[in-house]
Amino acid sequence: MEIVIDERPGATVVALKGRLDFEAAAAAQSQLQALLVRPEGVHALVIDGSELSYVSSAGLRVFLTLAKDAKAASTPLVVAALHPSAAEVFEISGFAQAKILDIRDTVDAGIAAVTA
């Protein structure tokens, strides 16, 4: 899986591209956690899921752990533009209905939500 970081005014957009399975989960979690603790800080995180074509159970744990860590760091977090496959996984697992993650349709809507 590829992780692409794009610094925008007021938010860091992190695009997760490809498969978030058990093999990719540990590295993805480390990189995302590193963003939360980097010296320059992070105002807000927007996860761009438009090219996240596969999420397994292990991948979902990355999102839950990220939500927990972002809340502990008082960093606004939004998941945006989920690929249909990922959106289906979020729906089946209860993530879509739980208020734990702020899920938006587009990256721009996600950025607007965290910079408002």
Next chain:
Amino acid sequence: MNMSLTPDVPGISLVEELCLLAIEDDGSVASTAGEPAFGMGVVGACLVELCLRGRLDADVQPAEGEGGPRTMLLVLASEPTGEPALDEVLTQVAAGPQQAVVEWTRALFPHAGILVKLALDRLQARGIIESREARFLWVLKSRKYPVIEGRELQEAKLRISAVLLGDAIPTPSDSVLIGLASISGLLRGFLSGSELRRLEERILEVGSLDLVARGVERAIEEEVAFRARAMMVPHM
């Protein structure tokens, strides 16, 4: 800042925590532990723990025919974990056909009694519980499992309560523990009826945020519905 570490492997496993929650203050086993929900919950706890330990994973595969999408269990590695209950489940899953979590839950449910025994044996070997023979009405033998110090059980209850009564986000493991304990009726052991009613929405919000746990819950719901229909049929 308290950062979560991965992998999310607690000191004691999910199945051990679920069994601990089923032990009442006097060491007897909660009556709800006799229900299919608890047995299937024990199976589910083993499956999720195996996912946390990198032996299994799960994903959603497209619908076949008229059925909806299915959550399929995947074997990543078959090396034993060293925990008998987990390894019993892993051996069966690794040797069996690839099938959905719902199907594996049903298939492994007949082994739930063995899994509970293996988990209790391990808790006893670790000095967390004792095993004592007790007598009911001075005649009928039963077994009790008094908790020795109670630290692990208290910690589990405190973590669950902290999530349910506050706004903390659970760890993946605690989310599953909350969901499976709720559907198994075990939260009644330390939360009052009125608290549980008040927390119903919160339990749904934070419990079983996991593909495998959701599949197990679906299996439990289908089993409960099947048994309810079976009871009604003779009267119709």
